[in-house]
Amino acid sequence: MTPAARPLPKPAPQHPRARALAAFWGLVLRDTRVLRRELVPFVVRTVMNPLFFVFIFTDVMPKIGQGFAATGTNANFATVLVPGLVAIAVLFQGIMAVTLPLSIELSGTHEIEDRLMAPLPVSWVAFEKIFFSVFQCILAAIVVFPMVYFIPATPVYVHVANGWLLAVVIVLSGVASGALGLALGTIVKPQQISLIFAVLLTPIIFLGCVYYPWALLAPVRWLQVLSLANPLVYVSEGLRMALTPRVPHMPAWAFLSALVISAAGFSAWGIAGFKKRVGS
Amino acid sequence: MPPAIAIAGLTKRYDAGANSVLAVNEIDLEVAEGELFGLLGPNGAGKSTTIGICTTRVMPTAGRVRVAEIDVVADPPRARAEMGVVTQFRALDRSLTCWENLYYHARYFGMGAAAARARAGELLEQFRLADRARTLPDRLSGGMAQRLQIARAVCHRPRVLFLDEPTAGLDPQSRIAVWDLVRELRAGGMTVLLTTHYIEEAERLCDRVAIIDHGRILICDTPAQLKRQAGAGVVMHLRVARAAPELAERLRALAGVSGVEPIEQGFRVFAADRDGLAPAAAAAAQDFGLEDIALAEPSLETVFIRLTGRELRE
Numbered sequence: 185m186t187p188a189a190r191p192l193p194k195p196a197p198q199h200p201r202a203r204a205l206a207a208f209w210g211l212v213l214r215d216t217r218v219l220r221r222e223l224v225p226f227v228v229r230t231v232m233n234p235l236f237f238v239f240i241f242t243d244v245m246p247k248i249g250q251g252f253a254a255t256g257t258n259a260n261f262a263t264v265l266v267p268g269l270v271a272i273a274v275l276f277q278g279i280m281a282v283t284l285p286l287s288i289e290l291s292g293t294h295e296i297e298d299r300l301m302a303p304l305p306v307s308w309v310a311f312e313k314i315f316f317s318v319f320q321c322i323l324a325a326i327v328v329f330p331m332v333y334f335i336p337a338t339p340v341y342v343h344v345a346n347g348w349l350l351a352v353v354i355v356l357s358g359v360a361s362g363a364l365g366l367a368l369g370t371i372v373k374p375q376q377i378s379l380i381f382a383v384l385l386t387p388i389i390f391l392g393c394v395y396y397p398w399a400l401l402a403p404v405r406w407l408q409v410l411s412l413a414n415p416l417v418y419v420s421e422g423l424r425m426a427l428t429p430r431v432p433h434m435p436a437w438a439f440l441s442a443l444v445i446s447a448a449g450f451s452a453w454g455i456a457g458f459k460k461r462v463g464s
Numbered sequence: 465m466p467p468a469i470a471i472a473g474l475t476k477r478y479d480a481g482a483n484s485v486l487a488v489n490e491i492d493l494e495v496a497e498g499e500l501f502g503l504l505g506p507n508g509a510g511k512s513t514t515i516g517i518c519t520t521r522v523m524p525t526a527g528r529v530r531v532a533e534i535d536v537v538a539d540p541p542r543a544r545a546e547m548g549v550v551t552q553f554r555a556l557d558r559s560l561t562c563w564e565n566l567y568y569h570a571r572y573f574g575m576g577a578a579a580a581r582a583r584a585g586e587l588l589e590q591f592r593l594a595d596r597a598r599t600l601p602d603r604l605s606g607g608m609a610q611r612l613q614i615a616r617a618v619c620h621r622p623r624v625l626f627l628d629e630p631t632a633g634l635d636p637q638s639r640i641a642v643w644d645l646v647r648e649l650r651a652g653g654m655t656v657l658l659t660t661h662y663i664e665e666a667e668r669l670c671d672r673v674a675i676i677d678h679g680r681i682l683i684c685d686t687p688a689q690l691k692r693q694a695g696a697g698v699v700m701h702l703r704v705a706r707a708a709p710e711l712a713e714r715l716r717a718l719a720g721v722s723g724v725e726p727i728e729q730g731f732r733v734f735a736a737d738r739d740g741l742a743p744a745a746a747a748a749a750q751d752f753g754l755e756d757i758a759l760a761e762p763s764l765e766t767v768f769i770r771l772t773g774r775e776l777r778e
Contacts, residue, residue, distance in 0.1 A: 203574060204541060210571035217568070218559045285559075294553035298565075298616065301519070302572035303545035463523060 204304035211299060211312045219320065230277060230324045234269040235331050241265070242336035262336035264431055267423035268394030269332045270325050274354065275392075275416050277324035278361025279368065279385070281317040286369030287377060290461055300462055310366060310458035314451060317362030318355055325354055342427050349436065353422035356443040360415055363447060366454030370461045392416030397424060399432040415450075418442040466533055468624050468655035469495040469518065474527035476513050476679075487513040489679035490527070495657055495672075497623075500650045502670035503659040504764060506776050510679035511659035512552060515628045518657070519549045532623045545573065548617030548625045552632065554609050556601035562612055563588060563597040566619050573620035583619060591615040591645065607638025614645055618654070625649060627658035631665060643669050661776060663765045675768055682771045690767050698738045699760050702745055703730040705753025714748040725773065729755070734762075734770065 198206075219226065242262040289296040299309055333340055344350055372380050391407070392414055398421055401408035411417050422443060424433040433439075476488040488510045495501040503511045516522035518529050520540035529536045532546035557565050563584050570580035588594045591611045601609060610630065617625060627646070631639040646669060650656055660666055666673045667687045674684035683690060704711065707730050715724045715733050720741065723734040735741050742757050760766075768776050 198545075198574065200539075200542065203545060206574035207541075207572045210568060210573075213571055214557075214560070214568040217564060221559070293558060294551065294555040295557050295559075297549075297551055297553065297555040298557060298569060299572065300521070301544055301547075301549050303541045303574075304572075305541055463521070 204308060207302040207304035208308055208312055210302065211309065212316060214299075215312070215316045226320070226323075227327055229280070230273055230327050231331065234273060234328050235335075237269065238262075238265065238332050238335045242338060246337050260338050260340075262332075262338045262340045263342075263428050264396065265336075265394075266329075266332045266340060266342060267427045267431075268392075268420050270328050270427070271357070271392065271416060271420040271423050272389055272394055273324040273328040274321045274357045275361045275388070275419055276385070278317045278321045278358055279365040281320040282313050282362050282365030283369040283372065283380075284374075284377060286313065286366065286458075287372050287374045290370065291373055296462070306459055306462060307455050310455040311451075313366055313458075314359055314362040314454065317365060318358035321358030321361060322354055341430055343429060344427060345429055346426065350423075350426035352440070353419070353426050353443070356440070356447050357419040357422065359447040360419075360443055360450055363450035363454045364415070367450055367457050370454065370457035388414055388416050393420040397421070397432045398434055412442075415442075415446045418446065465497050467494040467530075468497045468499070468532060469493070469501075469657055470528075470530040471514070471518070472528045474514065474517060474529060475525045476510075476517060476522065477525045487679050488517070488524075491676075491679070491681055493674060493681065493684070495655060497655055498650070498653050500646065500656045500669065500671045501658070502666040502673040503657070503676050504661070504663070504666040504673050504768070504776075505659075505676035506661055506774075509676045511661075511676055512628055513679075514676075515549075515626050515657070515659055519547060519626050520544055545620070546623045548620070548622035550610075550613045550617045550625075550627045550630055552628045554601075554606075554613065556604075556609060556612060556616070558601050561598050561600055562593055562604070565601065565612060565616055569616045569619045575620070587615040587619060605638075606634055607641060610634060610638065610642055611645065614642070614649075618649060622654070624655045624657065627656065629659055629661070631660070631662065639665075663763055663768075663776060667764050673764065675764070675771060677768075677772050683767070687764060690764060691762050693767070697736050697762070698734075698741065699762055699766050700733040700735065700741060700745060701727065701730065701756075701758045701760070702733060702749060702754075703756040704749050705729075705755060707731065708752060711749060711752045715745060718744050718748065723770070725769070732769070734766070 242265060300306060302309070333342060368380060391411055393411060394416070398408065398411060398417055401411065418439040421434040422439040424431055425436060471491055471493040474488055474491040478485045478487055491514060503514065505511050513522060517524045518531060518536060520536045520543055524537065531543050534543040534546060536543040557568070560568060566584035566587050567580050570583050575583060588597055591614065593608060593612055593615070596604065596608065601612065604612065614630070630646070631642050634642065646656060646658070670687065672684065672686050673690060675682045683693065685693065702715070707726060712724050712726065712731055715721060715731060718741070720736040721733055722736065725732045733745065738759055742759060746754055746757060765776055
């Protein structure tokens with residue numbers, strides 16, 4: 185008798201949670217394999233934008249006498265940019281890691297079927313996507329940080345006084361962006377992705393307090409208030425406090441609670457959307 | 465022994481605004497442990513919806529499905545642990561090689577690294593894909609992709625295997641290869657439920673067949689028994705220039721004829737046996753411009769036509 189057709193020894197009944205956790209771990213292993221295979225594109229995608237941004241604005245521009253003076257703070261533009269560009273990398277990576285593959289898997293290739301047939305609740309399959317995107321966010325932060333730190337011609341003042349705060353901000357930001365990516369992936373068709381990026385991500389990035397601290401928006405009061413609806417603001421401000429505490433930043437309670445609310449809200453929205461999309 | 469699949473009063477209604485569609489209409493069905501069972505019907509008959517519910521992917525409107533004695537609505541993850549599924553879509557993981565498709569599937573089902581590695585290698589040999597271990601699924605032919613899908617579905621040694629249109633779109637050679645694999649799995653004790661709209665597949669492969677149309681099971685039995693129940697030993701297609709109702713009357717009056725149905729340019733005649741049937745029919749059709757007479761053994765197609773008045777592929 186052939187191996188595939190061999191009679192099956194009945195396995196011992198497994199505890200539901202143990203079975204689901206084993207399946208969840210299998211999904212993580214699968215995603216890790218895929219990420220390893222795509223590591224070079226991942227790094228290139230993450231690096232290009234901040235690399236050129238930092239090079240032009242903090243190395244070339246000051247040298248040709250076109251540098252920005254971040255007036256009202258005791259920090260230069262290069263220092264202001266450190267948390268900002270890391271924040272973009274985290275947000276962008278979280279969304280990219282989930283939205284694009286999910287949108288394709290859901291609308292044509294049905295590739296996700298096998299994972300949906302794994303012995304774990306469907307909501308866990310959705311949660312695994314958020315979970316794994318956190319790793320990609322951390323990786324993106326690690327890749328981007330040296331560039332924003334070493335490239336500028338002017339000195340950059342980074343001081344991590346509280347490692348825990350940094351870790352919490354990055355993890356919460358990763359959850360929020362991965363969950364937002366999940367929600368977008370379930371509602372956006374692959375051919376609409378570039379449109380979504382233009383319509384949604386462009387304002388999020390430019391108005392995300394990446395290039396200036398939120399506190400300095402005070403003269404443009406309406407924009408300062410409106411910015412509070414932008415999740416990237418809290419990522420930038422959180423990293424600002426964690427990495428460059430000398431630059432004005434929001435109090436910890438403000439960005440932490442906003443990040444928790446975003447993470448929870450986007451997760452609920454994303455997981456519900458995922459369940460709706462894959463079931464009938 | 466309790467049935468491997470037990471379906472009772474299964475109903476699925478899709479509500480799309482004002483018009484709702486009854487895809488599955490109170491289906492009852494039992495598939496015994498180790499049986500190779502076929503759901504035969506045209507596209508849109510409700511086969512895939514039925515499989516979708518059995519495999520926990522579609523929620524039923526009413527009714528109950530138990531697979532390996534587990535209620536698929538009450539405990540989907542546990543039910544999924546007992547079943548292997550090949551969907552209609554070629555749904556291989558395109559980011560993974562053939563070997564990885566099997567390896568990670570095994571990991572999803574709780575196998576350790578060593579066991580999963582061994583199982584993936586074993587299945588590639590078994591399904592004659594060993595030389596494609598490092599190939600991405602996009603580079604596989606349709607037949608190979610389907611073999612890999614079946615290999616993946618049985619990777620965790622499920623008790624029940626669901627195959628939704630397993631040979632649709634395959635060339636004849638690949639189709640026969642898939643049939644051989646399915647027979648082999650069944651010989652190993654696996655219960656198989658497949659859907660098909662190919663008569664031959666149902667007739668040659670399955671122990672029992674249920675004919676399904678408009679979400680209802682019309683009849684369910686072994687292929688041999690179904691053909692006997694069709695009430696016809698032979699089917700005759702008669703083509704004439706003028707298919708007049710009088711001709712139908714004359715044909716119906718012939719000895720041994722159990723039924724006459726109009727078809728394009730003529731009639732379909734069901735009769736107990738072929739002796740003298742063609743000459744008698746030819747004589748009856750003389751005044752109507754007889755063009756062609758063809759006799760055929762009844763097939764499941766005949767059964768389907770008798771039950772629905774339509775051909776399966778219409």
